[in-house]
Amino acid sequence: MVVAVLVLLFLLPWWTLFAAGADWPFPVVLVGSVVFAAALFAFPVLMVRGHGRRRSDPAARAADTTLGIVWVLFAWSALSGLLRLVLFAFGVGDPARSRIVAVAVAVVAAVLLVWGHHEAMRLPRVKRLDVTVPRLGRGLDGTRVVVLADTHYGPIDRADWSARVAEAVNELDADIVCHAGDIADGTLDQRRGQAAPLGTMRSQLAKVYVTGNHEYFGEAQGWLDHMAELGWEPLHNRHLVVQRGGDSLVLAGVDDVTAASSGLAGHRANLDGALAGADPELPVLLVAHQPKYVGQAASAGIDLQVSGHTHGGQIWPFNFLVRIDQPVVHGLSRHGARTQLYTSRGTGFWGPPFRVFAPSEITLLTLRSNG
Secondary structure (H helix, E strand, C coil): CHHHHHHHHHHHHHHHHHHCCCCCCHHHHHHHHHHHHHHHHHHHHHHHHHHCCCCCHHHHHHHHHHHHHHHHHHHHHHHHHHHHHHHHHCCCCCCHHHHHHHHHHHHHHHHHHHHHHHHHHCCCEEEEEEEECCCCCHHHCCEEEEEECCCCECCCCCHHHHHHHHHHHHHCCCCEEEECCCCECCCHHHHHHHHHHHHHCCCCCEEEECCCHHHHHCCHHHHHHHHHHCCCEECCCEEEEEEECCEEEEEEECCCCCHHHCCCCCCCCCHHHHHCCCCCCCCEEEECCCHHHHHHHHHCCCCEEEECCCHHHCECCHHHHHHHHCCCCCEEEEECCCEEEEECCCCCCCCCCCCECCCCEEEEEEEECCC
């Protein structure tokens, strides 16, 4: 199945660009075919070298970039069938029809990849949203919560980007800063420099962090310990209480839902443990990496869950595939009688250094009471 999907990803763009009746000169077809064949055979090797035991960053960069390019080409090659039908309806025959389609796909893909790379590497925009939490006391009205997620420090060294993100967060003068997981891809030693600016982030009341699924590909406990060293409160199935103006808010966090299968002792998503000892009359803000955890949150009467994981799809139209696995792709949603869920598009990116129609974000949620 994996081989079939991989071949299809490369075969459809190759067919659209070079073999669908365009009748290009033989040298054009030959060069294009060689490039696609080389990429097809090199891609799995680079993925294994880059993301396997060797963790070779140059190999990972090449593999991830190839994946992004071929996905965009595949998506727009699939959509190009519509253009082919329109041209057919207007009486445009081959080879002109197939050449127009091939050039259109190549141009659209090139534009989207250049723009998408810029969007991935840029400082995320700040997304501001007011969220009414009915049980929130008046003393906490206006509490400013910054949500980061999916920084994914990885094979591309983004230490400067990380520092600029920290500066942007500090300018927001947040009461609470949450990192909803997926800090990095790679070992702590590999990504320590990129993560260092997290230690410079400031908040008035608390900085909290939970693990994402990518931490469980490597050193989850190591990242929990390191975030504590950087001045964050790791909410490893636990909670803390923040207060202002005589009112209180429970900040709770759970491990990622994949933690139970990681083999790490004591790691699993445990909401009961996270809320143990908390006053049930107090409002609860839960940090959980994956939006799909909202079912348990709603059953427990959580007031607001903040999550990441989806990246908003990252490269359109992958958002439709994400929606199969998750209840929400991005934004604010309501679940059950009380629970609201905010799903961030993520602050960084995973793998392919592209974001297409799914911009990154630093989220500023301002909590409002009913009073």
